[in-house]
Amino acid sequence: MRQLALALFVVILACACTATPAVDDYAAFYEHQPRTILVLPVRNETTSAEAPGAFQSTIASPLIQRGYYIFPVLPTLDVMRAEGIFEGEELVGTPPARFKELLGADAVLYITLHTWDTSYAVLASGVTVAMTYQLVDTSTGATLWKDDAKRTIQSQASGSLLAMAINAAITAMSTQYVYLAREANIAALASLPAGQMNRNFETERTRYLDVAARAAARKANKQSDPDNE
Numbered sequence: 517m518r519q520l521a522l523a524l525f526v527v528i529l530a531c532a533c534t535a536t537p538a539v540d541d542y543a544a545f546y547e548h549q550p551r552t553i554l555v556l557p558v559r560n561e562t563t564s565a566e567a568p569g570a571f572q573s574t575i576a577s578p579l580i581q582r583g584y585y586i587f588p589v590l591p592t593l594d595v596m597r598a599e600g601i602f603e604g605e606e607l608v609g610t611p612p613a614r615f616k617e618l619l620g621a622d623a624v625l626y627i628t629l630h631t632w633d634t635s636y637a638v639l640a641s642g643v644t645v646a647m648t649y650q651l652v653d654t655s656t657g658a659t660l661w662k663d664d665a666k667r668t669i670q671s672q673a674s675g676s677l678l679a680m681a682i683n684a685a686i687t688a689m690s691t692q693y694v695y696l697a698r699e700a701n702i703a704a705l706a707s708l709p710a711g712q713m714n715r716n717f718e719t720e721r722t723r724y725l726d727v728a729a730r731a732a733a734r735k736a737n738k739q740s741d742p743d744n745e
Contacts, residue, residue: 538663538707542728545660546721548653550622551712552585554592554615556607558647559628567632567693571647574698575627578705583714587619595619616654623660626650631666632693644668645696649704665704667696 539545555575558568576586595618596602601610608626615621631646646666653660710720 539661539709539724540659542709542724543732544658545709546725548622548656548658548660549712550584550651550653550660552587552620552622553579553625553651554587554619554621554623555579555589555625555627556615557593559608559626561628561630562632564632567629570694571627571629571632571645571697574694575625575701578698578702579625579708581714582705582708583711583717585713587621592619612652612654612657621654623651623653626652643693643696645693645700647697647700647704651708661708663704663707665700667700667703 555572558571560568572589576589579586599618601607601614612624615624626649628648629645630648631644633644644666646664648664649662650659651661652658709724710717714720
């Protein structure tokens with residue numbers, strides 16, 4: 517019966533990412549090109565106490581695939597706690613340079629989890645995760661990269677088995693959060709320029725620096741000749 521109920525569902529996977537460039541200045545990014553990234557504990561704005569831990573387990577792999585060394589979670593948490601640095605506002609208030617001093621990280625990644633919800637309506641149920649990312653240089657405190665991502669699964673049911681299908685959907689959807697968080701991370705981190713351990717590093721670096729050079733040239737032309745805009 518459970519399989520029959522689940523068969524009534526149409527699952528839709530959607531992604532929404534920022535339309536603005538994830539890197540404002542590629543020349544500045546490559547000037548401070550990080551090799552090592554410390555992923556800080558997730559800042560949780562949701563009502564789920566389990567969300568940060570579940571989400572944290574999905575972030576390292578896509579960052580490694582993009583060519584960066586990621587500090588292991590548990591040992592770095594122990595170091596930060598020993599220094600009196602815990603979650604929440606204490607993390608936000610800690611200067612990025614402190615993490616370079618403690619762990620030698622080139623950059624820190626701040627993540628805010630905005631949504632980790634299940635919604636329910638008469639004929640549909642949905643699961644949504646949404647988060648923002650900000651990569652900060654530990655030497656200068658400058659933002660190197662920023663983006664956001666959102667993932668939703670929506671299921672619809674109809675017919676005399678509606679009640680049974682809804683119950684099955686709620687049960688099934690409760691297991692989808694980690695999958696959705698992983699997909700959201702992959703989508704957002706695709707806009708992060710490849711790190712030096714990625715085979716596409718030189719190709720992307722050349723392309724992005726060319727974009728930065730052309731943008732700088734256009735800006736210089738406008739400043740020297742305002743009437744030519």
